[in-house]
Amino acid sequence: xxxxxxxxxxxxxxxxxxxxxxxxxxxxxxxxxxxxxxxxxxxxxxxxxxxxxxxxxxxxxxxxxxxxxxxxxxxxxxxxxxx
Numbered sequence: 001x002x003x004x005x006x007x008x009x010x011x012x013x014x015x016x017x018x019x020x021x022x023x024x025x026x027x028x029x030x031x032x033x034x035x036x037x038x039x040x041x042x043x044x045x046x047x048x049x050x051x052x053x054x055x056x057x058x059x060x061x062x063x064x065x066x067x068x069x070x071x072x073x074x075x076x077x078x079x080x081x082x083x
Contacts, residue, residue, distance in 0.1 A: 001068060001071065001072075002071075003071055003074075006071060006075040007075065011079065014072070014075060014076055015081060015083055017072055018072060018083030021069050021072055021073075021083075024069075025069065028062045028065070028066075031058075032059055032063075035055035035058055035059050036055070036059070038052075038055050039055050039056065
């Protein structure tokens with residue numbers, strides 16, 4: 001979502017999105033930790049292959065989604081809404 005789309009949402013919709021963001025953040029953190037564990041295991045066993053690069057790509061995609069969460073957080077802060 002863009003900043004303009006977030007500005008057009010009601011307070012209730014922003015609260016709902018904020019709650020989803022919190023639960024998604026926990027899932028992303030667990031997923032990133034698991035993928036980092038796969039990379040670490042691969043490096044320790046000295047078997048750096050394509051299967052090492054795949055988790056790196058997914059970690060990149062997960063952190064890219066956090067930019068949208070920052071927009072939502074700024075909109076919630078602007079409206080003085082706590083989730």
